[in-house]
Amino acid sequence: MSTCSVSKGCFVFKPSAKKRKLSQSTAHDFGIRNDDSEDTELRFVTCQSLWNQIKSETEKVQEDLNKQLLDNLMNFLSRFHSEFQEKTAEWTCRMKFREIPTAALVLGVNVTDHELTFKSVSDFLQNNITPYIALLEAKDCPGVKNLMQKLMGQLMNCYVDVDSLEDEDYVQVSQNRIRCSMSSLIKWYESVTKKTDSEAPSKKRTTSAHWQSPPVVVIFKDMESFTTKVLQDFIVICSQHIHELPLVLIFGIATSPMIIHRLLPHSVSSLLCIELFQSLSCKDHLSTIIDKLLLTAQFPFKLGEKVLQVLINIFLYHDFSVQNFIKGFQLCIVEHFYSQPLSVLCCQLVDLQKRVHSLSHDQCENIRRLPSFRRYVEEQESGKQVALLTTDNFLKEEIQKLLEDLHVYHENYVSILRCLHVFTSSLPKYPLGKQIRELHCACLENQVWETEEYESSLQLARMLNKSDLVTMLQQCMEILLSSSGKEFDKTVEKLKKFLTEFQNLEAEAFQEQDVSISSQKELQKKTDLYHLQKTLLELKESRRTKKLTKFEMLRFEVVDYIDSLVRKYLVPADRRTLHEILYFNTAAVLRGHLNAAPRTALHTALNNPHWYLKNQALKCDGGSISNKAPDICIVYKLHLECGRLINLVDWLEAFSTVVMAGEEPNADTASSDQMDDIIHARFIRAVSELELLGFIKPSKQKTDHVARLTWGGC
């Protein structure tokens, strides 16, 4: 069946029931790609399990981070609730002014992440406080009537869910029948609360989970997008009934709390009793995620420098969305396991031995082809080289050793990175970045000790004062003690030694101070220029030769020691053998899929077709294109020379001039007419293609003219 038609735009294809595959396995797609079919199943399973782990980890992180917010909300609700229950003086006062308790949730501009926050909020409220929650979105509520409909629909549904199912029919009927008004809502609320009150003794669950006469919570997910009128009307109506219905509003705000006052006039906003809540900032969220996903030994899969940089840049420059970051991470995992046949070895250490031993010969060959492994082989002596290249079993043992090394390397790397971060994050101007992710990127990129930034941070570290230095050393010690690496015993010892030495310095420090004071006094005596200069010169001389104070020496020692640790442990991952197996480093793919530039692609295709069509005839230098280029390229190039309007006739003529020059000059006069027609037709096609692409549009300003829609480019 064809999908071209002049009368229809949608075509449904339903294969007969027999032919329909029963739950197509995704693993199947994974393997189609190429020959190395042996491990695909395993690879896919590993990939999926890894992703599931990571997903649950990120969800846990999110939950932890939201806890503060949820607790605050809970306090807020409980305060109003107890007031409502006990009918305190404050409550009566508020009733007099008809104020609705309102929580303004400032969520930040990362709209993409809001959905999850709202979900956790509503789940939390549902489980702990009240079953009556309505989530409203601006697009569903163009008017107050729709809003009420949506609201009542959601509230009554949740009533059904909570209570026994026997009432379902009744509610279904009533929902269609009742008019959506505030009074019917109140009636419904009364009946519901009465029922639960009477049933409370028999139903332990209701009483334990929810409060008595629970509040009705209405959440406006995207407050900014609601029309002012709808919001105003709703708030005014609600405030009329607030004494009968314990209503609580929650506004989701992406911009700033000021927006409430901009959307609502004073007369309306005075009906709200607003309290502000700040959700977690997306930057902190990202830091935690990076901390939990990347700077940990928990997951075998790691991101290379470029990839991480791409993901972070998309976050910082485009959306601030943690969800998108995680999505990018997922894509990395999928890409890695899909495109790297050796990723089968990207697993937890416990499984490693088995997997290494079940490697096929082809896979061994794959390993031998890895650049990092070849580098490694070249460094070995000749006997071992031969063995590595010829004996699979020997190779396998070596691989296992190397991979274990790689895991250990990563563990140590993380600990030392954190230590270094303790130092660099307190330096003025942060030459190596404030966040640990920046430091991580710098270390992954190349040997960090060769960079200027590192040099300057060491310089700065050599000027730290004692108390700072001591606290930093203590922090480092804690980090190293908590890490699981076994190599750090000696390091910890050494740090301890430094600390005790610092303590012993006290006495000598006083002495040192005296010396410096005396020298200063000496300086103050001299007044005339000649002597001053002389002393300055002397001072300079002496400084060059002067013996350092003990503290200074110790400080130097500490910094040098840290430096040596960095040089030992923070080797970039791509210098390590077999890093290709654990580290995903094809940033271009990732960037192409997540942060594509359709306009640039179009621009390149039109300006430089040779980029795509590898034909010699198209090759030419600089900005010009040859006259043998595809029609659309020529037409495009010609239209760039025009102003706002383009005369089609001129355009056609210019086009035919170019095309005729490009044709072979053997066409005889008899067929020239036909040639003309064909060129005309080609021109029409090219122009309508440009129209489809949005470069031009028909214009009525002048006959046979089109209007240009883009500018620049030449």
Add this chain to the structure above:
Amino acid sequence: MSRSEGSGGGRRRVLQVKFVPDEEVLKHIADDTGIKVRKDKPQPSISLKRFVKKLENISDDEAQEILEEKNYVATLGISTQDPMGNGTSVSGGEVYSFQTPKRSSKMAELASELAHTPEQSVAPDHSKGPGKTAKTPQSSKHSSSNKEQLRSKKKEFVSTTPYRLRKRLAAPDSYLESESEYSASCSEEEDEEDQQEVSTVLSGQKTPAKTKAAPTPPPRNSLAKKNKEEKMSNLMEEYFEAHSSSKVLTSDRTLQKLRKRRLNQETLRDLLTKAPLAYAAEIKELNQQHESLFSKWMLQLHLGFNIVLYGLGSKRDLLEKFRTSLLQDSVHLVVNGYFPSITVRSILNSITEEVLDHIGTFRSPLDQLEFITKRFKEDSSLELYVLIHNLDSQMLRGERSQQILAQLSSLPSIYLIASIDHINAPLMWDQAKLSLYNWLWYETTTFSPYVEETSYENSLLVQQSGSLALSSLTHVLRSLTPNARGIFRLLAQYQLEKKDNPSYPGLSFQDFYQQCREAFLVNSDLTLRAQLTEFRDHKLIRTKRGADGVEYLLIPVDDSTLTDFLENQDEDA
């Protein structure tokens, strides 16, 4: 920056510290080089040398700027080794910036340049250039042997152009020749005959061209950098200049005056099928590269991503191939977004009616969406692949449509794969929609012609054949009574009689009734009204009230179609 001068000087000298700004140091260095030059070369060259030096400085600064501009791009991790990637050297500003004023003759200039540059390298012998180029006035004008003739002609042209235009034309001198030709096109009314003559006279002669290109290159090269800087500073002014006048300077020539008539859709298609597709082999290779990604697409669709294809060239065939090769055994929906009357409603309808076998209607698309969501959530075995050609088409690009499609695509068991073509297509989506769509972008530049996609379009140059309108007319009329046919015929004939009157308002009802009575077609105005209602329901006629309150009847079909229709009717009868 500090410099101590003379080590053997007094103490004061030693400690003399002088702040020297960077500029001065640079100047100093530049001076030094200047002196060196003086040693080597005779005097006059110095100024030139320095000028060049300055230019170099400027270019350095520029390079620095460009570098900074690209920094951001670089941090995003562009890697040049990827052969399928975008053009790496293109930065955002270069692609599409503001409108700047253009001279109308530029296009012809570029055309002749493009036409001749390769010739120069491949076959320097111009005398064998195709004689046909002479047909276009642009190229024929360059003939030096006819300069005399041209000069006289030019004078004539200038005198005929309005004063304001002339003033504008007089300004830039270097483009004299092209301007003469430009004015020719403006005052074409009078001169067209002349021009035709000239071109026929010239048609036999060779086309040397290049007269214009010859003087330009040397200054252009040396001053290019300076020009560029000026351009930067003048960008703002140019912008306003370009937008200041609503008057557009283009020539007045129209297609009607061209020898060829407009082509109609069918002949266009025929001609295009006759014309060989250029670079077929390379295009095929490109397609094969894309096809190798099919299984990856499947995988990623199943993992919850949706796929969007972009890049120059029709992606219809590619998606069709994907469909036929991988989706044969699963339920899938193909949506032709470029179809002129596609709506979200029809997409949702085909899902509910044909995929879910639901009978009944919905109050609003949102309800329908809710129903679909519920069904897909309830039944986990339900899976649907949705292929949308041109998600960015006129009909689907609206905010609401995109919202609904985005929500549809966010369902875990609906797999969406779509293509976009418009340069501004990504502007349809805000962050919220993007996260619902969960796109993975794939660049699939195919360079294949948009045959299907543009076939519906009312293209600018294609003559509206009206065959569709004609056949609908015939079909509807065939189902009517002979009397009704007669009524319609009367109206049609009357309209054709008046076709030369451009302000023809239509036939007034009273007059029409009179005519119908005379032809024994109706006996009361009620029957006529009933008949007219029927026509109106089938959109055969349109009524509008004139200024005097009289009802006028009009057939909203162009004259040629109407003539065809009447001829057909005569044959039938």
